[in-house]
Amino acid sequence: MTQCPECDFNISIPKDSLEGEIVTCQDCGSSFEIMKSSDDFKLKPAQTVGEDWGQ
Numbered sequence: 001m002t003q004c005p006e007c008d009f010n011i012s013i014p015k016d017s018l019e020g021e022i023v024t025c026q027d028c029g030s031s032f033e034i035m036k037s038s039d040d041f042k043l044k045p046a047q048t049v050g051e052d053w054g055q
């Protein structure tokens with residue numbers, strides 16, 4: 001279980017998940033990119049594909 005950085009909802013991440021996969025919090029709807037650390041997963045905010053960042 002990894003906690004959502006936004007709302008502390010417990011997000012279950014399958015053990016075979018790959019770094020870079022996107023998970024969505026079922027509680028607040030935020031999307032996060034999976035970062036693997038030594039024995040655990042971390043979540044960082046995902047940049048939504050398709051957004052125009054003004055480039």
Ligand SMILES: [Zn+2]
Nearest residue numbers: 004007025028
């Ligand atoms: Zn959340």
